[in-house]
Amino acid sequence: MSTAKISIAKKDHSEAIAALQTRFGKQLTTNITVREQHGHTMTWLANQPPDAVLTVQDKHEVAAAVEICNQYQMPVIAFGIGSSLEGQLNAPYGGLCIDMHAMDGILQVHNEDLTVTVQPGVTREQLNHYLRDTGLFFPIDPGANASIGGMVATRASGTNAVRYGTMKDVVLALEIVTASGEIVRTGTRAKKSAAGYDLTRLMIGSEETLGIVTEVTLKLFGISECIGSGICHFPTIEDACQAVMLTIQMCLPIARIELLDAMQIKACNQYANLDLDETLPYL
Structure with a gap:
């Protein structure tokens, strides 16, 4: 059974942008540099900028912008600081990016x-x-x-x-x-x-x-009154995982555990000038 590839053309959102410009004035920009800054996250995905970027100050402005976009069937993407890895900030069909950074109370x-x-x-x-x-x-x-x-x-x-x-x-x-x-x-x-x-x-x-x-x-x-940390190497990754399971089963108050394999240990040595054994996994 064959499957057809569905392609959706990018719509012209000029009417929606004009309506947003009337409502928000200088809070809205179509500057390509700003749009590209809001068009991707920290991923390998190519930059896909929105048609416009709106900086909002409160929830009522968010509601007004979304209402206009809904009226004109314009896609909406919310933007925080762009540090995620999921790629949800890319705008393959254009639309409006709502920058939320000013709502920081x-x-x-x-x-x-x-x-x-x-x-x-x-x-x-x-x-x-x-x-x-x-x-x-x-x-x-x-x-x-x-x-x-x-x-x-x-x-x-x-x-x-x-x-x-x-x-x-x-x-x-x-x-x-x-x-x-x-x-x-x-x-x-x-x-x-x-x-x-x-x-x-x-x-x-x-x-x-x-x-x-x-x-x-x-x-x-x-906040804990006392915080300690340490590292420990194991013969195999299986041994390290077994140690983690036993630690959790014994209800020890562990806040965080990180498993580093040989490749990660090598990267740590290169970055921080350490001399850890690069043939063993670490916790």
Whole structure:
């Protein structure tokens, strides 16, 4: 049975851009340099710029922009800081890129119940810097200084997922703008709830194809009084994996574990002038 290749031509979005220009003025740009900066992530994919880039200041501007794009059937892509690896920022059919970086407010910290509510443009380093005197921190660490909105969109995780999980485990509630421009909320600050569909989990990892995140409520954790680290080599990768399984089964308070094979150890030696054995795997 043969399969036909489906090709969708790139539409002319000039009418939508004109309507957006009337509504947002200088907040909208069609400059090719800016468009190319927003047309890809940190991947091997070729740059595919949008037709225009809009920098928004609040959720109402996001809703207005999405409503206009919906009216003219113009694709919409949300942009944080562009540090992801999934390629969701590429715009093969053009459209509007909504830059969320200016929505970077930390709205409220609830020390008593270990939660914080932020706007999507806040980065993880910015959030932890803000929390430094509270004894609390946000644990999800994907490596890059990603925006919280982007981390929600891609269901980000990191090496400390061993103890703290991934974004799906720390997001309590979201405020989103739907494709029609409606502003809705999912979830609450309550850590235990069985009220209705779990729309929050549906949004996490959707790459904002179901709606644009404009507010996030997150779980926080207490900073450990003492932190230690170490490395250990093993005869084989199987032995290293067995050690990890035993460590977790014994409920040892491990925050992060990283497995490095021979190729990764060689790269570490070259980068940091180390002299680790390049024939053995390490934890």
